[in-house]
Amino acid sequence: MMKIKLWPDLVDWPMEVSVVGDVITINGEDIDLSVIPEGFRLPGSAVGNKFFVEDEYVERLNGVLYLTLRLPVDWNSPEKYRNPPEPIILDVSAGQVNFPDTTPPAPPVVELPVIEESNQEEAGNGGLEQA
Template sequence: MKIKLWPDLVNWPLEASVLGDVITINGEDIDLSGIPDGFRLPGSAVGNKFFVDTEFVERIGKKLHFTLRLPVHWDSPEEYRNPSEPITIDVRSGPVKFPDTSPVVILAAELPEIREGQENGGLEQA
C-alpha cells in the first residue's frame, strides 16, 4: 500500500497495520480487496474518518494507493504540519510507522531560586 498523508489539525489517535489488502485503523478492519486494477473510488466511500473524502482509493498494478489524515497539533514540527512535498509511506505488511507529530518540547532555562524577604530577587548591585 502506498499511503499519502494529509496533515489535519485534529486530536484523534492514529494507529494502523496492514495485512494483504486490509488496513486496520484504530481497531477497525477496512478491506480494500474489492478494488480491481485500474479502478478507484472516492475516499468518502470507505466510511472511515481517516480517509480523505476528496482523494481517491485506487489500485495501480497490485498496489493500493490512498490518502489518510495525519493528526497534527498547532505546535507539531513544521515539516509535518506544512510539508513542502506530500509525505508518502510505502507499507507492505505489519504496523504502519507514521511520523511523530508530537508537539516540539522546548525546555525552559533554569531560573534562580527566589527566597522570601530578598529584595530584587536576591540580585546585588555591582
Template structure:
C-alpha cells in the same frame, strides 16, 4: 501500499495497520481487495473519517490518502510528510503527533 498523508490539526490519532489489501484503523478493518486494477473507490464510499481521498490500484499496488492528525506544535516532518510505502503487513509508520517540548527532551 502507497499512502499519502494529509495533515490536519485534530486531537488524538488512531492506529493504522496494513493487513494485505486491508487497512485496519483503530481495530476496524477496511478491506480493499475488491478494488480492481485501474479502478478508483471514492473516499465517501468508505465509512471512515480518516480516509482523505480515493483508493486506487495502480500496477497492482493500492494507493490511498489518510488524514494525519497532529498537535499544535507538530514538527516540520509531520506538517509536510513524505508518502509512506508499506511493503509488508504491520503498523503504518507515521511522523510524530507533536514536537517534544525542550524541557522534556533534556530530561
C-alpha cells in the same frame, strides 16, 4: 502493497494502523480494499472511515493500492509534518504502519536568574536618600 499519502489534519484522534494484504486496520476497524479492481478508484468518502480523506481517491494501479489518510497533528507539531514541502508517502507491505512522530517539542526550560535580597540593615532605609 500500499502507498499511503499523509494529509496533515489538526485533530487529536489517536491512530493505530496495520496492513495485511488488501486489508488496512485503523483503530481496530478492518477495511477490506480488495474490492477495488486494477485500474479503478473509489472516492475516500465512500470508504466510510474518518481517517480517509474524502476528496482523495483509493485506487489500484499496477497491483499497488494508493490511498490518503489524515495525519493527526497539533498546532505546534514540527513544521515539516504540519506543512510538509512534499507529500509524505509511506510504502507499506505488511504489519504495523509507522507514522512520523508529530508530538510537539517540549518547551525550552529557561533558568531564571537568582535575585539576592539586600540586607535591610546595610541599606539602612532601603536605599532611599534624603533630599
